[in-house]
Amino acid sequence: MAGHSKWANIKHQKKKEDRRRAKLFSKLxxxxxxxxxxxxxxxxxxxxxxMAIQKAKDNNMPKDNIQRAIDRGTGNLDGVEYERIIYEGYGPAGVALYLDLMSDNRNRTASELRHLLSQHGxxxxxxxxxxxxxxxxGQLIIDRTEVEVDEDEVLMSALEAGAEDISIEEQMIEIIIEPSGLEDARKSMEEDGYEFSSGDVVMIPENTVxxxxxxxxxxxxxxMDELEDHDDVQEVYSNFNIPDEIMTELEKEE
Structure with missing residues (x-):
């Protein structure tokens, strides 16, 4: 999940968090x-x-799991070899989709994604x-459902750390930074006492639909649910925005 759409809504994410924990560790x-x-x-x-290790730590992945993954990558442990793949396409309502994947079988993954997308228009x-x-x-997220922060102080800290853009919402604060400055910005703000639910380099839509x-x-x-559940999909980026009133209606129906 990424972008400035309501898909990044933390409340919506948390409903699926437990169900996806094991799958998330596999992807990480x-x-x-x-x-x-x-x-x-x-x-x-x-x-x-x-950066990948930091993301794993943000998601409470055990240290042993992280080390085993490193050892598989360097050849110290046997394991399946994955390759990085980018796919692009369109979803319902003409929204753009940018998919970051890691697969051990490019042809299988392409076939599965083509079928999945066609099923959903x-x-x-x-x-x-x-x-x-x-x-x-670069993107840093503060989960306001987990910590209480002063908006003005966060704004000042983020600007001093080199933030290009800051979005303050009820449940989250999103800080956008040049990718090369992400690690330094995170370190600077952590020294100011802030904790982040996530920090990574992402694809941000320039305009939303x-x-x-x-x-x-x-x-x-x-x-989006189906794509995120796919074993080979690391990240799904899109440019859609669902208005608050529509999102509220859909959440009530779940």
Whole structure:
């Protein structure tokens, strides 16, 4: 999940958190293994691995699991070899989809995703068909349901840390930073006493598509659920925005 859509709504995420915990650990292990294989197993010398490990820690992944994933990536443990794949396409209501995957079988993954998208009124597109709609940015999230913060103080701390954009909402605070400055910004704000529920480099949509038809909005959310549940999908980025009133109606029906 990412972008500025209501899909990033923390309340909506938490309903699925327990169900996805085991699957999440598996996906995080894949990412760590791939980063270790591509850039070496020393996080001090491999910033991409360091970021993957931090994400695993943010999600309370045990240290032993993290080390096993590193060892698989460096060849110290036997395991399946995964490759990184990017797929692009469209979902219901014409929303753009940018999918970050790690798979051990490119043909199988492509076939499964093509079938899944077609079932939900979407389709895979050619390379580059939607990538231009997104920008690669560093993102830090403060979960306001877990901690109490002073908005003005967070704003000041984030700006001093180099934030480009700050979105303050009822349940979350999103801080956008240039990717190269993400680690330093996080360290700076942690020194100010802030804790983050997540911090990663993500694809942020430059413009959003409002999905204000309830039926279409449900189709989009159903597709996002299916994509996130797919074993090979690491991240799903989209440019849709569901208005608050529609999101509230859909949550009441769950």
């Amino acid at each position: 292990s894949k990412r760590i293994a791939v980063e270790a294989r591509e850039g070496g197993g020393d996080p001090e010398k491999n910033p991409d691995l360091r 979407g389709n895979l597109g050619e390379k580059g068909c939607v990538a231009w709609m997104f920008k690669r940015k 409002d999905v204000d038809n309830k039926k279409e909005a449900q189709k989009v959310l159903d597709l």
